[in-house]
Amino acid sequence: xxxxxxxxxxxxxxxxxxxxxxxxxxxxxxxxxxxxxxxxxxxxxxxxxxxxxxxxxxxxxxxxxxxxxxxxxxxxxxxxxxxxxxxxxxxxxxxxxxxxxxxxxxxxxxxxxxxxxxxxxxxxxxxxxxxxxxxxxxxxxxxxxxxxxxxxxxxxxxxxxxxxxxxxxxxxxxxxxxxxxxxxxxxxxxxxxxxxxxxxxxxxxxxxxxxxxxxxxxxxxxxxxxxxxxxxxxxxxxxxxxxxxxxxxxxxxxxxxxxxxxxxxxxxxxxxxxxxxxxxxxxxxxxxxxxxxxxx
Amino acid sequence: xxxxxxxxxxxxxxxxxxxxxxxxxxxxxxxxxxxxxxxxxxxxxxxxxxxxxxxxxxxxxxxxxxxxxxxxxxxxxxxxxxxxxxxxxxxxxxxxxxxxxxxxxxxxxxxxxxxxxxxxxxxxxxxxxxxxxxxxxxxxxxxxxxxxxxxxxxxxxxxxxxxxxxxxxxxxxxxxxxxxxxxxxxxxxxxxxxxxxxxxxxxxxxxxxxxxxxxxxxxxxxxxxxxxxxxxxxxxxxxxxxxxxxxxxxxxxxxxxxxxxxxxxxxxxxxxxxxxxxxxxxxxxxxxxxxxxxxxxxxxxxxxxxxxxxxxxxxxxxxxxxxxxxxxxxx
Numbered sequence: 357x358x359x360x361x362x363x364x365x366x367x368x369x370x371x372x373x374x375x376x377x378x379x380x381x382x383x384x385x386x387x388x389x390x391x392x393x394x395x396x397x398x399x400x401x402x403x404x405x406x407x408x409x410x411x412x413x414x415x416x417x418x419x420x421x422x423x424x425x426x427x428x429x430x431x432x433x434x435x436x437x438x439x440x441x442x443x444x445x446x447x448x449x450x451x452x453x454x455x456x457x458x459x460x461x462x463x464x465x466x467x468x469x470x471x472x473x474x475x476x477x478x479x480x481x482x483x484x485x486x487x488x489x490x491x492x493x494x495x496x497x498x499x500x501x502x503x504x505x506x507x508x509x510x511x512x513x514x515x516x517x518x519x520x521x522x523x524x525x526x527x528x529x530x531x532x533x534x535x536x537x538x539x540x541x542x543x544x545x546x547x548x549x550x551x552x553x554x555x556x557x558x559x560x561x562x563x564x565x566x567x568x569x570x571x572x573x574x575x576x577x578x579x580x581x582x583x584x585x586x587x588x589x590x591x592x593x594x595x596x597x598x599x600x601x602x603x604x605x606x607x608x609x610x611x612x613x614x615x616x617x618x619x620x621x622x623x624x625x626x627x628x629x630x631x632x633x634x635x636x637x638x639x640x641x642x643x644x645x646x647x648x649x650x651x652x
Numbered sequence: 653x654x655x656x657x658x659x660x661x662x663x664x665x666x667x668x669x670x671x672x673x674x675x676x677x678x679x680x681x682x683x684x685x686x687x688x689x690x691x692x693x694x695x696x697x698x699x700x701x702x703x704x705x706x707x708x709x710x711x712x713x714x715x716x717x718x719x720x721x722x723x724x725x726x727x728x729x730x731x732x733x734x735x736x737x738x739x740x741x742x743x744x745x746x747x748x749x750x751x752x753x754x755x756x757x758x759x760x761x762x763x764x765x766x767x768x769x770x771x772x773x774x775x776x777x778x779x780x781x782x783x784x785x786x787x788x789x790x791x792x793x794x795x796x797x798x799x800x801x802x803x804x805x806x807x808x809x810x811x812x813x814x815x816x817x818x819x820x821x822x823x824x825x826x827x828x829x830x831x832x833x834x835x836x837x838x839x840x841x842x843x844x845x846x847x848x849x850x851x852x853x854x855x856x857x858x859x860x861x862x863x864x865x866x867x868x869x870x871x872x873x874x875x876x877x878x879x880x881x882x883x884x885x886x887x888x889x890x891x892x893x894x895x896x897x898x899x900x901x902x903x904x905x906x907x908x909x910x911x912x913x914x915x916x917x918x919x920x921x922x923x924x925x926x927x928x929x930x931x932x933x934x935x936x937x938x939x940x941x942x943x944x945x946x947x948x949x950x951x952x953x954x955x956x957x958x959x960x961x962x963x964x965x966x967x968x969x970x971x972x973x974x975x976x977x978x979x980x981x982x983x
Contacts, residue, residue, distance in 0.1 A: 496833075528833070533823045644832065644835055
């Protein structure tokens with residue numbers, strides 16, 4: 357089982373980003389996804405900065421992937437996207453079909469991110485034929501569905517041609533909008549957002565009027581209110597043949613969390629790790645995503 | 653500009669056809685379409701009658717097969733595509749790449765429209781679907797401003813259809829899991845958002861509460877209009893303030909920009925609402941037919957009539973309307 361660190365979904369300043377990855381370089385994650393995937397206005401790091409950072413991390417033994425934006429609306433954003441797709445050094449995680457178009461047309465192998473809608477083996481097969489080497493399962497799918505997709509892929513004879521990665525820790529990215537909800541919370545127009553999301557390194561909690569954590573606002577992205585945590589499912593994933601577990605960057609305790617996952621993969625014991633009652637795991641068990649199935 | 657109207661059942665289809673639709677879109681009676689609600693959609697006997705009725709009136713028929721199949725039910729989508737091809741419909745509206753691949757190979761003569769659930773918001777994404785599946789048209793997610801739609805019509809390899817009127821989805825369609833996070837069912841997986849079976853209402857004294865899988869979505873005082881608890885339109889707390897943190901209960905209405913939509917080259921206008929009543933369909937389709945006809949006759953003199961606006965406001969969610977993402981300040 358490989359461990360990956362997904363792209364940073366929040367907007368952190370340059371120094372925070374560089375400090376963060378300096379520490380991450382020392383952790384046992386195998387794969388690191390780099391780049392801005394949420395909002396084109398978040399430009400504390402340029403594409404060249406991300407590539408430079410990628411080379412440093414590669415030098416410390418990490419597999420580096422560049423992740424693309426997810427919602428592309430303007431020609432300028434497509435220009436940036438082409439630069440990422442044609443970087444020449446690193447594989448690319450395509451988070452929009454525009455990236456799949458550019459990469460597949462130029463026969464560049466790619467990884468399909470969690471917002472490329474792969475819900476069945478036929479779609480998987482089609483993308484494999486077009487150069488897909490790894491896919492990150494859409495977060496709303498369950499273990500049960502994943503098992504079926506992989507069985508079908510085996511019947512199609514393509515199971516050796518791709519890797520499967522599962523989002524396993526962090527606030528889940530759930531939706532994208534034209535509207536910036538962080539700017540809205542500050543009564544700012546999106547065109548003059550003042551990059552206010554930088555003030556919220558872990559997003560803004562959105563609660564019900566009964567103080568239930570419902571969602572997390574992160575600019576144009578809406579995330580889960582609770583942290584998704586599939587740490588205890590590592591043995592189950594291993595038995596399914598999952599190749600990579602993805603940990604999504606948070607601003608606190610990242611090294612501890614990575615070490616917990618690393619410990620779970622190197623220890624042979626099927627230990628049912630304690631999961632905080634605040635965490636959720638419903639999607640994996642084919643339930644509402646917000647549910648915590650260990651508490652039932 | 654083609655007026656594409658919803659038909660959730662035969663009476664609604666009749667209403668759409670007789671009030672001026674150029675095309676109607678509908679779904680089969682299962683989870684292959686994104687309005688998989690009980691009491692909606694078409695079984696075989698209703699289908700024959702409805703298709704004959706539309707054809708007699710020279711109205712095109714599109715079949716929405718626009719959810720994402722999972723392995724255990726893949727055969728239903730395959731069957732739906734075969735059936736649509738057999739029926740000789742004018743187009744199928746599809747979101748899933750696997751389904752499109754099947755349709756394009758098995759039925760090369762069948763026209764494919766990319767569903768809004770396919771979530772293509774730029775010309776590179778559209779080119780992918782055009783190059784691989786020969787799509788003829790794409791329905792564009794409600795995330796682009798009018799200026800962006802205008803640029804896209806110039807670069808798109810296929811005709812564009814945009815949402816003109818109806819419930820307002822504020823997230824990029826096809827990329828929203830909010831509903832499954834709260835209820836376990838989502839548009840992509842189950843063809844539903846904020847499903848009715850997860851809704852509960854409770855009256856506690858002067859206050860009415862709406863919940864979705866027990867999560868409090870809104871709380872209404874006696875003098876407030878209570879709307880369906882669509883989860884992105886509830887009142888929540890952010891930073892100590894309670895407000896419609898994502899969006900107000902409001903509908904999309906683009907009647908005021910009808911001339912611009914035509915001038916920038918939009919080929920079809922979509923009315924949302926397969927879940928709405930025949931009376932609603934009749935009212936909305938009639939207004940839009942009149943507006944389009946008046947615009948065609950005298951483009952320079954076109955003006956949104958107050959009677960149209962009143963008629964549409966009356967049937968809108970929360971009785972408010974907005975231009976949504978077409979207008980930059982909304983974003």
